Amino acid sequence: MxxxxxxxxxxxxxxxxxxxxxxxxxxxxxxxxxxxxxxxxxxxxxATGVTVTSAARAGNTGNGVLTLATPAYTAKLKPGAYSAVCTIAAANGGTFRLERDGVEVETKAVAANFTKELKFAIADGATDFVVGDAFDFNVDMGEDDDAxxxxxxxxxxxxxxxxxxxxxxxxxxxxxxxxxxxxxxxxxxxxxxxxxxxxxxxxxxxxxxxxxxxxxxxxxxxx
Missing domain, CATH: 2.40.300.10 (Head decoration protein D)
Known part of the structure; x- marks a missing residue:
């Protein structure tokens, strides 16, 4: 700017x-x-010292893919267990809620960009997501949990x-x-x-x- x-x-x-x-x-x-x-x-x-990875939870029905942004986090990132859980199922879509330690961070539809603490998007797959499908994140903020x-x-x-x-x-x-x-x-x-x-x-x-x-x-x- x-x-x-x-x-x-x-x-x-x-x-x-x-x-x-x-x-x-x-x-x-x-x-x-x-x-x-x-x-x-x-x-x-x-931009250094923080590592974020994600993986589809075992047992998911939907086979859509989660793609992390670069970087995959914002300054609001905090230590904790993050997961994105499908809360509303829909044909060729759906809604996911990003949670940290079980507390809602942000809710977005499939294909929309999550931007608050973690930055990513979830794409629809050939098989639709169902309620309860999820992606889990591993957030490594260093030895002192300080980004x-x-x-x-x-x-x-x-x-x-x-x-x-x-x-x-x-x-x-x-x-x-x-x-x-x-x-x-x-x-x-x-x-x-x-x-x-x-x-x-x-x-x-x-x-x-x-x-x-x-x-x-x-x-x-x-x-």
Whole structure:
């Protein structure tokens, strides 16, 4: 998403912040990012260190196939046992519910894309699914069950977690397609000059207001 070319110098967008750098933190900027001071950032699960696999449950009647996206997860991924279970049978279709530890995450029809925590689609097969058919997932988040997170440009139209604002970039930075970079962000206990926020091109007033409300939850005030 394109960003305005003109913007404030480093940290001039900050009207006030907590003492002893309590408002600031460091983190990794994901690959293929270009950010400027005062730009809103989101956090996504790191593209490395997480492995997701899936398999049709033994005894399924339907023989449709589940295909994982790349990557197969979003920043909302959590440790737990995931499964996609057919809840409504239909000729050449049906409905599946994605569950984590038995709790519903998302429900979609066959052929639709699941996008909340795991990203995949289920295709119809020659034999229709019946209620109770399922796919199970193996989610390996590492030894500490921590996917790790990296900063990316905030995108209000995204559905993978990048639509949730969490911080402002203190300085400009650029990463290529293979390397991340350490950056400094303002992520709490600060007052930001709303005139100096580097909004993405095309952002709507409704999207701005929603971002401001989300940032307020993190004790970042826009004025």
């Amino acid at each position: 394109a960003i305005k070319k003109m913007g404030p110098r480093a940290l001039t967008f900050v009207l006030s912040e907590a003492d002893s750098n309590l408002s600031r933190d460091e983190g990794d900027l994901a690959v293929s990012q270009t950010i400027v001071p005062g730009q809103i950032l989101a956090l996504l699960a790191a 790790g997170e990296q900063y990316v440009e905030w995108d209000p139209t995204a559905t993978n977690g990048a639509e949730t604002p969490v911080a402002f970039s203190c300085y400009g930075a650029v990463t290529d397609s293979s390397d991340t970079q350490r950056i400094v962000v303002i992520d709490k206990l600060a007052v930001i000059n709303g005139q100096d926020i580097q909004w993405p091109d095309g952002v709507t007033d409704a999207q701005k207001n929603k971002a401001i409300r989300e940032l307020k939850k993190r004790f970042i005030k826009i004025q």
